[in-house]
Amino acid sequence: MANPLNGADTGVSIISEAVCEAVVGRGEAFTAVESVFAAMAKGDAYNFPVVREAIGHADALYGFKSGFDRAGMVLGVKSGGYWPGNVDKNLTNHQSTVILFDPDTGKMKSIVGGNYLTAVRTAASSAVSIAHLARKDSKVLGMVGAGHQSTFQLRAAVEQRDFEKVVAWNPHPEYLPRLAAVAEELGLPFEAVDQQTLGAQADVIITITSAFEPLMMKDWVKPGTHIACMGTDTKGKQEVDPELLAAATVFTDEVAQSISIGEAQHAVASGALNVDDITPVGDVINGIHAGRSSNDEITLFDGTGVGLQDLAVASSAARLAEEQGKVNFVSL
Ligand code: NAD
Numbered sequence: 001m002a003n004p005l006n007g008a009d010t011g012v013s014i015i016s017e018a019v020c021e022a023v024v025g026r027g028e029a030f031t032a033v034e035s036v037f038a039a040m041a042k043g044d045a046y047n048f049p050v051v052r053e054a055i056g057h058a059d060a061l062y063g064f065k066s067g068f069d070r071a072g073m074v075l076g077v078k079s080g081g082y083w084p085g086n087v088d089k090n091l092t093n094h095q096s097t098v099i100l101f102d103p104d105t106g107k108m109k110s111i112v113g114g115n116y117l118t119a120v121r122t123a124a125s126s127a128v129s130i131a132h133l134a135r136k137d138s139k140v141l142g143m144v145g146a147g148h149q150s151t152f153q154l155r156a157a158v159e160q161r162d163f164e165k166v167v168a169w170n171p172h173p174e175y176l177p178r179l180a181a182v183a184e185e186l187g188l189p190f191e192a193v194d195q196q197t198l199g200a201q202a203d204v205i206i207t208i209t210s211a212f213e214p215l216m217m218k219d220w221v222k223p224g225t226h227i228a229c230m231g232t233d234t235k236g237k238q239e240v241d242p243e244l245l246a247a248a249t250v251f252t253d254e255v256a257q258s259i260s261i262g263e264a265q266h267a268v269a270s271g272a273l274n275v276d277d278i279t280p281v282g283d284v285i286n287g288i289h290a291g292r293s294s295n296d297e298i299t300l301f302d303g304t305g306v307g308l309q310d311l312a313v314a315s316s317a318a319r320l321a322e323e324q325g326k327v328n329f330v331s332l
Contacts, residue, residue: 011329041282065307142202
C-alpha cells in the first residue's frame, strides 16, 4: 500500500550471510571490486571520511565506512567493527552490516550481512592487484599470515596465475595448518618456511596479519616480486619494511587511506616514499598507468580496504539474491 511518508512501498530487501555466500563467489567479487577501483580512479566514485571509535565497552572498535559510486549508482554505508571477546561467544570478532540506499530518493533499499562479504572483497582486492601487476610467469605464492582472512586470500590469489607452490610463514605457526589444508584442497604443494626463505622463493607475496612492526624486510624480497600488503588498515599497524616501499613501485586502492591508515603511512612519514609516487590501481585498470614495466621491478599494492568495495559486493549480493528469488522483503 502507498505510504504518504514513504511513497510507493517496495520494501527493503534483507540479504543474510548465508544468502551472500550462496550468490557472491570470487568471480562476482573480483568484477565488483575491479569496477569500483576503476570508478574511483576516474573520480566517478567517492569514499566518505571513515569513522572508527573505541566505544568504551567490550573493548570494541566501532565505525562506519560509506561512499557513493555514481558509475554503479550505489550509495550506502558499512557499519561494524571489532569485538575481541566474540571468539569466546563462538562469534567472529569482526562484525559488519551494509545498508544500501536509493541514490535518487535516499530510501533504504537493502540490509546486507557484511561478514562474509568483507573477507571475499578483501581477497578480491589483492587478486585484482595480482591480475594487473604480478609477473605473468609467477609460480610461487608466499603467504605471510594465517588468520581468518588468509584462506580467502589464498583461494582468490591462486586463480590469477599458474602457481605451482605455496610457501607460508606466520608469527603464530600453530595457525599454519589451516592454510596448508586449503593449499592441499587446491592441489598445491605447501611448505612452512622462515621469512627469508619465503622472500627468496615467492614471486607473489600476500601479507595479511595484525602486525604493528615489519615482518618482511626489503633485502629478503627478490627482484620482480609483487607484494600485496593487506593487513594494515589502521594507524600504527605495519607489515613490511618502509625501505621495501621505497624500492618498489607502489599502488593502492585509495591514496588518502594508503598514507593515513595503510602500509604507506610509515614510509611517507619517514620520507622514504613520496605521496606522488603512489598510484591508484584503478589507473592501471583504466589503462592510464602501464603498471609493471619490467620483470625485475618490485610492485607493491597497499590494500587498505575502502567502503566502496563493501558497497560494491553488497550491491551485487542484493541484485543476485533478487534475481535468484533468495530475498526477503520487509516494509518499514
Ligand atoms: P585474525 O585475527 O583471524 O588473524 C590475525 C593474523 O595476524 C594471524 O596471522 C596472526 O598470527 C597475526 N597476528 C596477530 N597478532 C599479531 C601481532 N601482534 N603481530 C604480528 N602478527 C600478528 O585476523 P584476520 O581477520 O585474518 O585479519 C588479518 C588482518 O587483516 C587484520 O589486521 C585486519 O584488520 C586486516 N583486514 C584488512 C582488510 C583490508 O581491506 N585491508 C580487511 C579485513 C581485515
